[in-house]
Amino acid sequence: xxxxxxxxxxxxxxxxxxxxxxxxxxxxxxxxxxxxxxxxxxxxxxxxxxxxxxxxxxxxxxxxxxxxxxxxxxxxxxxxxxxxxxxxxxxxxxxxxxxxxxxxxxxxxxxxxxxxxxxxxxxxxxxxxxxxxxxxxxxxxxxxxxxxxxxxxxxxxxxxxxxxxxxxxxxxxxxxxxxxxxxxxxxxxxxxxxxxxxxxxxxxxxxxxxxxxxxxxxxxxxxxxxxxxxxxxxxxxxxxxxxxxxxxxxxxxxxxxxxxxxxxxxxxxxxxx
Amino acid sequence: xxxxxxxxxxxxxxxxxxxxxxxxxxxxxxxxxxxxxxxxxxxxxxxxxxxxxxxxxxxxxxxxxxxxxxxxxxxxxxxxxxxxxxxxxxxxxxxxxxxxxxxxxxxxxxxxxxxxxxxxxxxxxxxxxxxxxxxxxxxxxxxxxxxxxxxxxxxxxxxxxxxxxxxxxxxxxxxxxxxxxxxxxxxxxxxxxxxxxxxxxxxxxxxxxxxxxxxxxxxxxxxxxxxxxxxxxxxxxxxxxxxxxxxxxxxxxxxxxxxxxxxxxxxxxxxxxxx
Amino acid sequence: xxxxxxxxxxxxxxxxxxxxxxxxxxxxxxxxxxxxxxxxxxxxxxxxxxxxxxxxxxxxxxxxxxxxxxxxxxxxxxxxxxxxxxxxxxxxxxxxxxxxxxxxxxxxxxxxxxxxxxxxxxxxxxxxxxxxxxxxxxxxxxxxxxxxxxxxxxxxxxxxxxxxxxxxxxxxxxxxxxxxxxxxxxxxxxxxxxxxxxxxxxxxxxxxxxxxxxxxxxxxxxxxxxxxxxxxxxxxxxxxxxxxxxxxxxxxxxxxxxxxxxx
Numbered sequence: 001x002x003x004x005x006x007x008x009x010x011x012x013x014x015x016x017x018x019x020x021x022x023x024x025x026x027x028x029x030x031x032x033x034x035x036x037x038x039x040x041x042x043x044x045x046x047x048x049x050x051x052x053x054x055x056x057x058x059x060x061x062x063x064x065x066x067x068x069x070x071x072x073x074x075x076x077x078x079x080x081x082x083x084x085x086x087x088x089x090x091x092x093x094x095x096x097x098x099x100x101x102x103x104x105x106x107x108x109x110x111x112x113x114x115x116x117x118x119x120x121x122x123x124x125x126x127x128x129x130x131x132x133x134x135x136x137x138x139x140x141x142x143x144x145x146x147x148x149x150x151x152x153x154x155x156x157x158x159x160x161x162x163x164x165x166x167x168x169x170x171x172x173x174x175x176x177x178x179x180x181x182x183x184x185x186x187x188x189x190x191x192x193x194x195x196x197x198x199x200x201x202x203x204x205x206x207x208x209x210x211x212x213x214x215x216x217x218x219x220x221x222x223x224x225x226x227x228x229x230x231x232x233x234x235x236x237x238x239x240x241x242x243x244x245x246x247x248x249x250x251x252x253x254x255x256x257x258x259x260x261x262x263x264x265x266x267x268x269x270x271x272x273x
Numbered sequence: 274x275x276x277x278x279x280x281x282x283x284x285x286x287x288x289x290x291x292x293x294x295x296x297x298x299x300x301x302x303x304x305x306x307x308x309x310x311x312x313x314x315x316x317x318x319x320x321x322x323x324x325x326x327x328x329x330x331x332x333x334x335x336x337x338x339x340x341x342x343x344x345x346x347x348x349x350x351x352x353x354x355x356x357x358x359x360x361x362x363x364x365x366x367x368x369x370x371x372x373x374x375x376x377x378x379x380x381x382x383x384x385x386x387x388x389x390x391x392x393x394x395x396x397x398x399x400x401x402x403x404x405x406x407x408x409x410x411x412x413x414x415x416x417x418x419x420x421x422x423x424x425x426x427x428x429x430x431x432x433x434x435x436x437x438x439x440x441x442x443x444x445x446x447x448x449x450x451x452x453x454x455x456x457x458x459x460x461x462x463x464x465x466x467x468x469x470x471x472x473x474x475x476x477x478x479x480x481x482x483x484x485x486x487x488x489x490x491x492x493x494x495x496x497x498x499x500x501x502x503x504x505x506x507x508x509x510x511x512x513x514x515x516x517x518x519x520x521x522x523x524x525x526x527x528x529x530x531x532x533x534x535x536x537x538x539x540x541x542x543x544x545x546x547x548x
Numbered sequence: 549x550x551x552x553x554x555x556x557x558x559x560x561x562x563x564x565x566x567x568x569x570x571x572x573x574x575x576x577x578x579x580x581x582x583x584x585x586x587x588x589x590x591x592x593x594x595x596x597x598x599x600x601x602x603x604x605x606x607x608x609x610x611x612x613x614x615x616x617x618x619x620x621x622x623x624x625x626x627x628x629x630x631x632x633x634x635x636x637x638x639x640x641x642x643x644x645x646x647x648x649x650x651x652x653x654x655x656x657x658x659x660x661x662x663x664x665x666x667x668x669x670x671x672x673x674x675x676x677x678x679x680x681x682x683x684x685x686x687x688x689x690x691x692x693x694x695x696x697x698x699x700x701x702x703x704x705x706x707x708x709x710x711x712x713x714x715x716x717x718x719x720x721x722x723x724x725x726x727x728x729x730x731x732x733x734x735x736x737x738x739x740x741x742x743x744x745x746x747x748x749x750x751x752x753x754x755x756x757x758x759x760x761x762x763x764x765x766x767x768x769x770x771x772x773x774x775x776x777x778x779x780x781x782x783x784x785x786x787x788x789x790x791x792x793x794x795x796x797x798x799x800x801x802x803x804x805x806x807x808x809x810x811x
Contacts, residue, residue, distance in 0.1 A: 169329055169363070172329065173329070174383045174386045176386040445729070449756055451587075478805045516732055520805075521736070523758040524786060537740065
């Protein structure tokens with residue numbers, strides 16, 4: 001076994017393990033800390049980490065940071081995962097349509113996808129949220145709706161090339177149904193590239209969600225998220241740096257885990273990007 | 274003899290509407306049990322014509338008729354049923370078998386699509402038909418040799434008992450000995466199952482072995498079409514004459530450089546004269 | 549006169565010791581064409597790779613020696629051996645599309661080869677490159693110079709490949725199935741071109757097509773399962789084949805050509 005294969009396997013397993021740990025923490029963590037992330041204790045403000053009953057300390061309102069970061073984890077994972085799945089579903093469906101069809105629909109999809117490539121989607125997301133308001137559903141929908149071209153582009157390109165492959169032509173000549181053609185021959189062929197795209201997109205969605213929360217337009221007020229924790233920590237950077245460090249490390253580790261997993265998967269499946 | 278397949282004044286262009294024609298006004302007939310070879314250099318349009326006949330690329334003008342029925346003017350269901358009577362074998366056996374499917378699944382697919390209830394037994398029969406061991410059904414395409422893969426591709430095409438088998442350079446990726454065996458197999462299968470063959474090739478030696486008649490294509494047009502021996506031994510078209518002169522026979526001795534270059538010049542001239 | 553290429557007792561095997569080619573020996577003189585024929589898996593392409601030092605990973609030369617113009621190639625440093633390709637050995641493959649770098653123009657590859665091996669300036673290299681494309685009779689050499697490989701037809705690509713391989717007037721030209729993918733008229737042109745470009749060099753022609761081999765080669769080696777089983781002048785070999793494998797190859801080839809020209 002060559003060194004690069006071993007390294008990629010290690011990265012893949014480490015990414016999986018890290019993501020699994022974070023998922024378990026998101027599911028059960030907030031209930032195990034024994035603290036309410038929203039409970040204000042003005043007497044116990046700015047408790048340093050590892051000092052008291054608050055493992056990671058408290059913030060400017062005396063709220064438990066561990067509870068807050070774990071609640072934020074649940075929120076971030078939820079938003080990023082759902083937005084990724086939405087973008088995946090829309091992008092894959094439209095990509096398959098665009099790959100095959102010479103119709104107007106196919107042309108429009110290709111144009112939109114090409115346009116989205118050069119359009120600042122983050123700005124679009126910000127404007128849309130400003131219009132429709134925030135909340136879990138709105139955030140997921142908007143992030144999904146502005147980022148599906150990422151999947152669409154890959155699916156369209158790969159499916160179009162597969163559709164000219166001779167084994168797909170042979171299948172077409174048997175006059176099988178389009179559904180069978182796609183599920184038996186086209187989708188399995190593009191699955192490798194698609195599955196690699198998912199973790200990377202997930203990481204992008206995490207960062208986008210944190211950025212939106214940081215701007216104060218991601219999560220509604222009263223929900224602890226990493227973005228708004230970071231935002232609030234700015235005033236206390238010198239006096240209480242852990243307020244910034246805790247959510248920052250959380251974001252970095254989750255994005256890192258997703259990228260590690262994505263990269264390991266990419267090498268394992270032999271997909272070039 | 275009854276005409277099975279008829280292409281009438283067919284034109285095909287590379288990109289629709291741009292007017293660059295790969296195939297211009299081509300007409301061919303294939304009779305039952307007959308093998309018609311379509312020969313010509315790469316880029317002459319022979320593959321485009323074959324693919325148009327198979328319904329893989331759309332035609333700009335003309336019609337394709339199977340048993341006298343225009344394939345583009347039938348109800349949808351009838352078109353599907355009729356198109357299934359034409360099957361194709363491709364040049365590269367590596368590309369024509371789905372690398373993720375086992376041989377058994379590849380051969381079962383046409384049977385399932387055609388509504389066969391018990392494909393397993395027919396798969397064994399199909400493998401036997403192309404003289405392969407039925408144990409190969411459990412293998413993946415990459416575990417087979419090039420010749421074996423091409424046999425599987427033939428078996429898949431014959432699974433739906435087509436009237437016409439279109440073979441696009443089926444021997445080009447094979448060794449001499451494997452190619453010779455493949456020719457023998459095709460002839461035997463054709464005797465037994467009595468389908469018609471459209472054999473696309475640039476290899477005149479193979480054409481001589483297989484074809485009853487030959488159609489020669491040059492720059493998108495059919496320039497000559499007649500019985501094999503007549504076309505190859507006494508060509509009338511100037512391109513066909515060049516082609517016949519260019520064949521290298523193993524016992525013909527060393528290449529005459531001057532003759533080869535004269536041929537090169539004539540060939541270039543043919544390409545620059547207007548048709 | 550000493551031969552351009554001398555191969556003696558050549559053995560090639562997998563890393564685990566499984567032999568693939570055994571005891572292959574031959575010599576090619578200046579201006580001579582030697583053909584190696586055999587089916588795929590006979591070891592004919594591996595032999596060519598061993599000469600150029602480009603054996604795939606996991607396969608290595610296990611025995612024998614390769615001499616180019618009297619120089620033992622095993623004595624060269626790995627870098628020196630790599631430098632052979634392009635300078636003293638030119639190579640032409642079956643499918644130039646996959647052996648050309650797809651993102652570089654034909655001209656840039658010609659210029660790079662000329663500059664690296666001849667220490668000349670870039671504008672001189674350009675002139676040289678266009679000249680080389682003229683020599684292989686590409687219709688519009690300037691246009692071909694600036695073209696990407698996929699913009700040329702199969703025959704044009706093979707011409708460009710020959711221009712690149714023969715650019716630095718190598719002592720040895722190796723052509724591995726150079727015309728297999730081409731149709732008869734183009735095949736003939738490419739073979740004539742190879743012969744003409746050869747000049748004082750030696751040509752090693754690897755093919756499975758006896759018609760191609762007989763048209764160009766002065767001598768033929770027949771390989772089967774990694775060994776040379778027969779060799780000789782082509783027409784003599786075809787008429788008086790001793791080995792059953794050679795006879796089978798010949799009969800298969802003659803069968804393909806039909807009774808019309810059978811001798």
